[in-house]
Amino acid sequence: MQRNKKLAKKKANRAKAAAAIAHRAQNNFSGRIPDGLGVKVWGPLNVERLNSCFRGALGPCCYYSSLTNTVFVGADMNRAAAFKFSSGQSAKVPGTKVYQFACRGFPGTPYKLERLYKYYANPHVPRRDRIVAYMLLSELKDFTQRCD
Numbered sequence: 204m205q206r207n208k209k210l211a212k213k214k215a216n217r218a219k220a221a222a223a224i225a226h227r228a229q230n231n232f233s234g235r236i237p238d239g240l241g242v243k244v245w246g247p248l249n250v251e252r253l254n255s256c257f258r259g260a261l262g263p264c265c266y267y268s269s270l271t272n273t274v275f276v277g278a279d280m281n282r283a284a285a286f287k288f289s290s291g292q293s294a295k296v297p298g299t300k301v302y303q304f305a306c307r308g309f310p311g312t313p314y315k316l317e318r319l320y321k322y323y324a325n326p327h328v329p330r331r332d333r334i335v336a337y338m339l340l341s342e343l344k345d346f347t348q349r350c351d
Contacts, residue, residue, distance in 0.1 A: 260349060262342055265308075268293050274308025276338040278331075300328075301335045309343055316343075 261267055266280040270293035275283040283294035296302050300322060310316040322328055323336035 260346060262345055264338060265342055267308075271296065272307050274339075274342075276308075276342065277335050279335065299332050299335070301332050301339065304336075305339055309339065 261274065264276055264280070266275045266284045267273075268275065268283055268287060270287070273283075273296055275294075279297050286292070286294040296307075301319070302308075304310060304315050304319040304322055306315075310319050319336055320340065323333055323340060325333075328336075
């Protein structure tokens with residue numbers, strides 16, 4: 204009897220893990236970039252990526268670096284803009300978890316959006332990172348509402 208319960212529990216755990224992998228795979232695909240948002244050919248392999256400036260529709264709390272195709276907010280925005288205007292080069296993307304979940308400033312897939320939101324909602328995350336994540340999420344929400 205005990206063995207059957209263990210086997211049933213293992214089977215349920217495997218099914219749950221398989222469902223989680225399938226959910227992640229489905230939400231990690233960004234699909235074709237819509238024509239209205241624009242495409243930027245990027246890097247030495249000429250990879251097509253979403254142009255993160257969204258045709259100038261970003262709000263005033265964002266800085267778009269055309270050299271790195273990245274959107275910066277908060278203190279990162281001020282630092283990146285000052286570095287660009289003083290040296291003419293692009294600032295490096297901060298190494299925080301926020302920019303790991305939101306490559307180039309905005310999450311590119313539903314899975315990354317979900318991870319960024321969970322990171323923002325976690326009370327154990329440093330306050331600065333939570334503020335940056337909130338600013339990115341609110342700007343993405345405002346942008347989508349302006350497009351409606």
